[in-house]
Each structure stands twice: as structure tokens, then as C-alpha cells.
Amino acid sequence: MSETTTEKYPLDFDLLTKGQELPTEKLQLCLGIRAADRDAYGLALLGLAKKIEQKLSDRGLDVVVRRRGDDLVILSDNEAAAHSDRRIRKSFSKASHFLRKQLAVDVTRLNDAEQKEHARRLAINGQTVAAMLSTRRRLLLKACTRKTPVPQFARPALAAPAAVVEQ
Numbered sequence: 001m002s003e004t005t006t007e008k009y010p011l012d013f014d015l016l017t018k019g020q021e022l023p024t025e026k027l028q029l030c031l032g033i034r035a036a037d038r039d040a041y042g043l044a045l046l047g048l049a050k051k052i053e054q055k056l057s058d059r060g061l062d063v064v065v066r067r068r069g070d071d072l073v074i075l076s077d078n079e080a081a082a083h084s085d086r087r088i089r090k091s092f093s094k095a096s097h098f099l100r101k102q103l104a105v106d107v108t109r110l111n112d113a114e115q116k117e118h119a120r121r122l123a124i125n126g127q128t129v130a131a132m133l134s135t136r137r138r139l140l141l142k143a144c145t146r147k148t149p150v151p152q153f154a155r156p157a158l159a160a161p162a163a164v165v166e167q
Contacts, residue, residue, distance in 0.1 A: 011048075013055040018063055019076035027072060035070040045072060092132055099129050 010030035011022075024035050031044040049065040049072055056063050056074075064080040066073050075083055102122055107115050 013052065014059075016052060016056060016074060018061070018074055019079075020074045021068070022072040022074075024070040027070070041070070042067075045070075048072065092129075092136065095125075095129050095132065099125055 011026075027045065027048070028034055028041075031041070031048065033041050033044050035041050045067055049067065052065050052072070052074065053063060064075045064083055066075055066083060073079075102118075102125060105118060107118060110118060
């Protein structure tokens with residue numbers, strides 16, 4: 001009697017790990033869509049990436065999945081750190097861009113209720129963007145120079161007091 005092993009179809013989420021790359025050929029097989037169909041393949045990859053992140057998160061493994069060409073890559077920790085930082089900086093740029101768009105609204109064409117709501121949203125969004133950017137600038141310019149105090153138990157014992165002279 002021969003022993004056979006079966007593979008979960010189309011993709012075994014239990015075998016996925018950080019740093020792993022899923023090649024185009026395997027993804028096309030899993031998705032049932034050819035990479036040449038750019039729009040459908042791109043949307044299917046996006047959905048699969050989210051599903052991989054969710055399944056691995058359920059296992060207690062938080063990962064970042066990224067598209068690299070027609071492949072999917074589960075980023076290693078050092079790649080995920082750099083990738084996430086780039087995405088956050090890009091989101092700051094987007095927030096600033098859309099705040100400028102919000103400032104460009106002609107409020108004279110809005111009724112009173114819309115003007116009040118627009119002013120409220122503009123104030124909140126403006127303060128949020130200003131806080132993000134000023135905090136980032138402050139943190140980039142000022143490095144932490146505080147010295148960490150030595151814990152009490154790590155200090156060397158004080159010298160024993162001099163011997164008491166008997167009279």
C-alpha cells in the first residue's frame with residue numbers, strides 16, 4: 001500500500017512564511033486568471049494578498065504582503081519595516097494634497113449648513129495634517145539623548161564602613 005500526501009488546493013496558507021515569494025505561475029493556477037489579463041489579474045492579486053494577510057493573522061503571524069511585478073511577496077521583517085515607512089510617508093503626502101484640494105473649495109457656493117460643516121471638517125483635517133507633519137519634523141530633528149538611569153540592583157555595592165575601633 002503506497003502512502004501519498006495531499007496538498008491543500010489552491011494554496012496552503014499553513015505553509016506560508018515571511019520572506020516567501022509566490023511566483024506568477026502558481027498564482028495564475030490558484031486564481032484561474034492569466035497574468036496577461038492585467039485588470040482582472042491585478043484585482044485578484046489584491047484580494048489574495050488580503051486573504052493571505054488575514055489567514056496568517058489568524059495564526060498569530062502579522063505580515064505585509066506586497067505585489068512585486070506579477071508575483072506576490074510576503075515581506076520579511078526588515079523589508080516590511082522599510083515598506084511600511086514608505087507607505088506612511090506617502091500617506092502624509094496624500095493627506096497634504098487633499099487638504100489643499102479641500103482649501104480650494106469655493107464656500108460662497110455652499111449654503112449655510114454646508115459652509116459650517118466644511119469649516120468644521122477643514123479645521124479638523126488641517127489640525128490633523130499639521131500635527132502629523134510637525135511631529136515628524138520634530139522627531140527627525142531631535143534625537144533622543146536622555147541617559148537611562150542605572151537600576152538600583154545593578155549599582156556596585158558601597159564599600160563597607162571602616163572597622164569600628166574598640167575602646
